[in-house]
Amino acid sequence: MKAPFSKYLDSLVPGLRRLIGILEQDYDYVSVLSTDSKGLIVRISQHSKSVGNKTMTTERGTVVRVYKDGLYSEYALDRFDPEDPESAAGEIRETLEAQAEVLRRCSAEVFETGKLSDEPLEFLVEKETGSLPEEADLSSLVEQLAGISDKGMSMSEYMLDCIANAQSTHICKLFMTKNRYLRQSYVYSEGNVAAILGRDGQNRIGYAGVSGLGGPELFEKLSEKLEYAVSSGVEMLDADRIVPGEYEIITTPEVSGLIAHEAFGHGVEMDMFVKGRALGAEYIDRQVGSGLVTMHEGALCAENVTSYAFDDEGTPAGDVTEIDGGILKTGICDALSALRLGVQPTGNGKRENFEHKVYTRMTNTIFDSGTDSLEDMIASVQHGYLLEGVQSGMEDPKHWGIQCIVQMGREIRDGKLTGKVVSPVIMTGYVPDLLGNITMVSTDRGVFGNGGCGKGHKEWVKVSDGGPYLKTVGRLG
């Protein structure tokens, strides 16, 4: 079925057109983004169980962007009355004028930016989904998750709790200017199992998830993840601490995705180029990785949790080749940064929700596959680790530093997995070294969308990332 576009948003269209017309009397450019995204979330553990409708991306509201004298300003509201756009226009003008007065008192200079183009464009995209969160069979879903939690508890004597989460969101967004009228509707879902284990005062958490474009039907695959969540948690209870040092490493597709995201995701967000915050700006058309490294970014390059048709500034979605054969080709860009840099926007202008500002943000960030088999990769390692399970990551685009925290490393000696596990593992290093040392790339790859991404320590958005198994050298602690 197609995910139907919001009737509520359709009902706003005449009023929003009038609002744009009114504001254009005072401003040189006016756009509106209205959202109506509904969701469901079910969380079942042995000790608490709840159902709700609020996910990370559910929202209903409108943000208005206006431009005058080189400055862009925005106003977010959630009580827009399509019968009375005059009062919204009055509220917007009055507030922005009050802000302008404060800025005048502060003698604030404006970082002048050109006017966004407003080429005519009109489309409606309703993506395929198996079902909608609004129509989910909650009774069955609760039963399924409770079954997973109960079964998990029976799988190890060290289980303290087993948490099964499922959430699904039906995104509907409307973008309008004088000449643009874009509508999109799609559904994404994600679920996870967290196995919490404890022994002798030591706690460990095994984790596994599913994600993708589509509705609650995706949760059928969640049961398959239980065994890994529990068994990896048990392995971590028995794990040793790693001896810090530099090792040959093989990253699983999930860890490869984390590297893609942290290394050349944040590092080529071009709003950072505007601020002079990213080393990537100086490395366009230069070698940043081995010849085996090719990486794509864009809402169109995978079908996952952030595969939209247009971004939050009304730019159609893209698929950018960021790194081609180890050469950094380009970055990703929101519309205002593109104006300032004199480049084309890539469809990566995203907001946490309508209340938040647009920044250049990632969508799907993925390494291309190669020609090696995992078996050959393991066989080639003298002493190193197969890194598995993602916990978190952090980048430093100014210096291409990277920090990845992964759940565990499986020891490899003389080309064979020894069965010894170390946990947890922190991988740090210099991005060009990490990518430059990639010597083998597997044929298969995975894409994962269970994570969220912040800009600094805020502005959380959904992203997905992934890739194949990669063999490189990394500093582990």
Add this chain to the structure above:
Amino acid sequence: MMDKYIEILKSCGADAWEITDTKTRGWEFYFIGRRLDQNRAKNVEHINLKVYKLSEDGKSLGIASAEVSPTESEEGIRAAAESLVYQASLVKNRPYKLNQPQQVKLPDAELNPLAAEAEGFIKTLQGIEETETEYLNSFEIFVNRNEKRLVTSEGIDITQSWPTAMIDLVVNARKDNHEIELYRLYDLGSCEPDQIRQDIQELLQFGKDRLLAAGTPKLENTPVVLSTDAAVYVYQYFLSQLNAAYLVRGVSSCEIGKPIAENIEGDRITIKALRELPGSPCNYAYDEEGAPIRDEILMEESVPKKFVGNRMFSQYIGLDDSFIVSNWSVSGGRKSADELREGEFLEIVEFSDFQVDSMTGDIFGEIRLAYYHDTKGTVTPVSGGSVSGSMLDNIAHMQMSKETRRYSNAEIPSVTRLENVVIAG
């Protein structure tokens, strides 16, 4: 509209219910260098409905919640409420009693107007003294006025107003063609110009030192000193261990009256929940479930005195007077900050992302700037490598300075010394 929500929830068949209506007016200013990149404002309202449904035999309690838009029709709200009652009937929790009304004095709700507060922040940031080589790359200012009303079926009806603010800041330091940056996110209650200036000047000095930093040597078991906001995560680990949810799940083994470790050789830790902490963005009188927040000693000299948490988990461990902690403090230790900086140690002031896992106690962080004090007293700025370890190995040996310092909603010792962490250079 609140009357309408109350009427609908009263008649929807729920055994109990809560309505939370949060209104926020916010102003935001984004600067690149000293120039205004963008200004923004918001006027938004978030309405959350929560219903509770007892099973027919009274042995289980279902919970379901939904956010409804302020533009939702009466028909839509009614449908949402009925749907919530059905959803709640699907999940079975151990029953517990909801909070009952309790009157406490609300803080003075007279807040500085948004315009005046925003002007104070902008002028403070504009007034930061820069040099040719250390300067502000970009900053973002967020100023909010929040009002929250909580109404419940148990008779709670509370309206609280409080201010919040945030500064997102990047500073640069440059020498010839080499430039570095440091990042901070300050969570604040209101504009305190002197404190902001002091914090940013400290950051600019860190930037200058990072330019000179050598690679972190292999130090392995050298003691680590934390003297910036990263240390908050160390103490949050202890606070989490006192949370009722952690006790119910079995991930905390804390017991009232029993020391958290044997043979404690370092400083013993005392943690207090605070109703109010000057400058905090969390100065409100009631928690989100309507329980009054009060000053309370939670752990004294490393001995748990009182557990805290939300209503559900608190009731599950038999607490009837608990609350969700908003502000908290950790008392200082026996030595001064200078005394803790004796001998060989690595003082880490900047991490990429320092973490202390509240469930496992694992410690991680990539070092962006640290000062290595060797046995001869020489101080060398270093960068790179990582620190890792476990809180379980540090509880009995960590030391805290007498002096304290506030970060957001927590006041902690200004210097914390960890003896058992591994430094990978």
